[in-house]
Amino acid sequence: MKGSCHCGKVEFLIKVSEGDFFKDIYRCDCSLCIKKGIIMKPLPKEKFTLIQGGEFLNSYKWNKKIAEHFFCKICGVYTHHQRRRDATQYSVNLGCLEAIEIPEEKEIQWIDGSSHS
Numbered sequence: 245m246k247g248s249c250h251c252g253k254v255e256f257l258i259k260v261s262e263g264d265f266f267k268d269i270y271r272c273d274c275s276l277c278i279k280k281g282i283i284m285k286p287l288p289k290e291k292f293t294l295i296q297g298g299e300f301l302n303s304y305k306w307n308k309k310i311a312e313h314f315f316c317k318i319c320g321v322y323t324h325h326q327r328r329r330d331a332t333q334y335s336v337n338l339g340c341l342e343a344i345e346i347p348e349e350k351e352i353q354w355i356d357g358s359s360h361s
């Protein structure tokens with residue numbers, strides 16, 4: 245499944261099984277994610293491949309500086325981040341993925357980022 249930032253400079257591929265794709269999507273209540281207003285999909289880093297635009301990626305770390313949040317420095321869109329709670333994982337911005345439609349009945353879990361960030 246392909247993903248990209250808004251201007252298209254940054255493109256990536258993720259390998260996930262479509263069947264349980266929505267099972268673990270989440271929102272986070274930390275002060276950064278609240279401002280971004282995003283829904284995320286976690287996955288092992290080896291299932292994520294940057295196709296192009298590495299030179300356009302900038303990153304942001306804050307507080308304990310464990311999680312690293314990547315965004316396109318041209319259009320500003322957050323694409324993915326290295327997770328604080330599991331350094332072997334990235335989470336990607338669901339809004340960056342092509343042809344993703346969240347099922348209407350899907351309840352999106354909130355994770356407690358505010359007390360851990």
Ligand SMILES: [Zn+2]
Binds near residue numbers: 249316
């Ligand atoms: Zn961009």
